[in-house]
Amino acid sequence: RFYVKAVRDRMWEETDSPSKRGAYATLATVLDEVIRLLAPIAPYLTERMYQRLDGEATTVHALSYPEPDADLRDDDLERDVAAFRDIEEAAANARQQAGRKLRWPVPRVVVETDDETVAAAVDRLKALIADRVNARDVVVTDAFDELVETAEPQMAAIGPAFGGDAQKVMEAVQGATRAEVEGGEVAVDGEPVDLDDEMVEYVAEPPEHVSGADFDGGTVYVDTSLTPDIExxxxxxxxxxxxxxxxxELDLDVEARIRVGVAVDDDRVAGFVDEHADLIAGEVRADAWLDDASDAADADGGLVEEWEVEGVAVTIGVEPVA
Structure with a gap:
């Protein structure tokens, strides 16, 4: 599944190319050898798979059992991909925390790690990582210097020192930044509060619009700030x-061409969709745009549906090209 997702764009290239052929050849080789490996324990399933995929031999059970080829092993690449998959999972977790789905791009993903092996893997696979986590940029660093240190009041020290005002001091300290505390900006009833070091501990947190998630080699920070381009x-x-x-829903063949119409009940979002008309048409294999999305309802085999996209009503019409 991981490999199929990684090479999906290469396999959907309209024209033949060495890259496309290489992706298909790799997938075919893996499927062939996995079927042979599984044949003794899943004979009927693998036989059916083999006959659909190749079937050159009378039966998969007449083929030789696959043997490992040491020349095809690349320990460095395997190590890089293992780190990459951990980073991808952490980025997904960070997105989930921020409520930003994968379809929406993000300005950047920052990988914080003090592991030189992980850092090198990110550098080598940066383009693939950016594609898989849908980020405009991927940065690797040994220290993410944008973290904000916020104060956590320590009641054990504040209580005895401030007595009846301790609760007010606790509330004033909670969530203040280190700069505010050390700069004497924490106040109660308009008066600055003199705090000793033992009265406050600090927790480092990502800034607004940045969400972080840990992985074995460090932490991945996802910048989820929105720009008009990203929206x-x-x-x-x-x-x-x-x-x-x-x-x-229309049970169209993957190669089938369509005409599509989109009506958006929000002028700003409609403008966004218009900006990416070529992208949309290319991805959905559309030959033309309908003047009115509802026109698809009158076409043979057409379909019109109402959708809600991020709270905006969108009407989409699809009709097959005869």
Whole structure:
């Protein structure tokens, strides 16, 4: 599943290319050898798979059992990919914490690690990581210097020192930044509070619009700040997903061409969709745009559906090209 996702774009290239052929050849080789490996314990399933995939021999059980080829092993690449998959999972967790779905791009992903092996893996696989985590940029560092240290009041020290005002001091300290505490900006009833070191501990947290998640080699920080450009692509990707679902409902062949129409009940979002008309058409295999999404209802085999995308009503019409 991981490899198929990683090479999906290469396999969908319209024209033949060495990259596309290489992806298909790799997948075919892996499937062939896995089927042979499983044949003794799942004879009927593997036989059916073999006959559908190749079937050159009378039966998969007449083929030789696969043997490992040491020349195909690349320990460095395996180590890099293991780190990459950990980073990808951490980025997904950070996105989930922030409520930002994978279809929407993010400005950057920062990988904080003091492990030189992990840092080198990120450098080597940066383009693939950026694609898989849907980030405009991937940065690796040994220290993410944008963390904000916020104060945690320590009642054991504050209580005896401030007596009846201890609760007010606790509330004033809670959530203040280190700079505010050390700068004497924490006040109660308008008066600055003199705090000793033992009265406050600090917790480092990501800044606003940044979410972090740990992995074995460090921490991944995802910048989820929104720009018009990112919003524009995000809405376009959501429209693409809905059109693809409608293609499935119509039981269209993956190569089938369509005409599509999109009506958005929000001028700003409609502008975003218009900006990415070519992207949408290319992804959903559309030859033309309908003047009115509802026109698809009158076409043979057409479909019109109402969707809600990020709280915005969107009407999409899809009709097959005869």
């Amino acid at each position: 524009s692509e995000g809405y376009a990707r959501d429209v693409i997903r809905r059109v693809q679902e409608m293609r499935k």
